[in-house]
Amino acid sequence: MATKAYLWRKALAGLLFPQRRCLNCAALSVGMALCPRCLTTLQQLRVCPRCASFIAATETADYLCADCRSREQSFALARAALPYSGELRQQLLAFKYRDRAGLRRGLSAVLLAAYQHHYRSFLFDAVVPVPLSAQRLQARGYNQVELLSALLSAELELPHHPEYLQRVRDTQRLYQMSRAERARVLQNAFLASSVVEKQRILLVDDIYTTGATARAASTALLKQGAASVCVLCVAASHELADDVQAE
Ligand SMILES: [Zn+2]
Numbered sequence: 001m002a003t004k005a006y007l008w009r010k011a012l013a014g015l016l017f018p019q020r021r022c023l024n025c026a027a028l029s030v031g032m033a034l035c036p037r038c039l040t041t042l043q044q045l046r047v048c049p050r051c052a053s054f055i056a057a058t059e060t061a062d063y064l065c066a067d068c069r070s071r072e073q074s075f076a077l078a079r080a081a082l083p084y085s086g087e088l089r090q091q092l093l094a095f096k097y098r099d100r101a102g103l104r105r106g107l108s109a110v111l112l113a114a115y116q117h118h119y120r121s122f123l124f125d126a127v128v129p130v131p132l133s134a135q136r137l138q139a140r141g142y143n144q145v146e147l148l149s150a151l152l153s154a155e156l157e158l159p160h161h162p163e164y165l166q167r168v169r170d171t172q173r174l175y176q177m178s179r180a181e182r183a184r185v186l187q188n189a190f191l192a193s194s195v196v197e198k199q200r201i202l203l204v205d206d207i208y209t210t211g212a213t214a215r216a217a218s219t220a221l222l223k224q225g226a227a228s229v230c231v232l233c234v235a236a237s238h239e240l241a242d243d244v245q246a247e
């Protein structure tokens with residue numbers, strides 16, 4: 001088992017990549033995915049104790065977001081690196097529609113920084129990306145989230161298992177739907193393999209907005225006996241944000 005100091009060194013090394021600008025603020029940041037200021041932001045932003053939604057800095061320590069107050073979440077914990085806005089949003093959209101190797105390494109370094117901040121004391125048996133449906137995979141040729149989770153799992157020296165989870169329903173028109181419609185459509189959209197039994201899963205996605213995808217995918221893994229599911233995303237929205245278009 002790698003020590004925490006070792007993992008931190010790897011995280012910082014993992015932040016080195018041949019890009020000249022910070023992925024979150026576009027400031028000059030030679031060789032680093034995030035500039036020092038954005039790395040500090042990542043470590044200081046207030047987040048809901050259960051899900052990945054960012055919350056106001058003025059909330060009390062035990063404050064739960066409205067969504068977590070209104071329902072039981074299937075995942076044990078969900079976390080994201082930074083808010084889904086501005087420069088990072090542009091970079092994620094660029095990555096979603098045209099993969100670039102530099103962007104892939106940079107965004108996986110952002111994921112790694114979030115992992116080191118939120119999950120460094122956790123133990124996981126497998127890293128699993130949120131899958132695309134077969135139709136969408138065929139149309140695009142690759143799952144962009146899987147590109148990130150593969151690099152992350154290599155950095156963490158954890159097994160990478162995309163085959164643990166399948167998307168059995170095509171849900172590509174989610175962005176046009178309301179929160180309630182999304183939840184209904186996503187129910188039974190995922191199917192997990194029975195080999196996940198007793199495994200502690202780190203589920204990786206690019207963006208956390210309403211949490212509907214993370215909940216549905218976690219439910220499928222838990223149904224097959226996974227011991228626990230924790231979610232890690234590059235970006236998440238602020239609590240009650242209207243922008244739910246990306247999931
Ligand atoms: Zn920055």
Ligand SMILES: [Zn+2]
Pocket residue numbers: 048049050051052053064065066067068
């Ligand atoms: Zn929450």
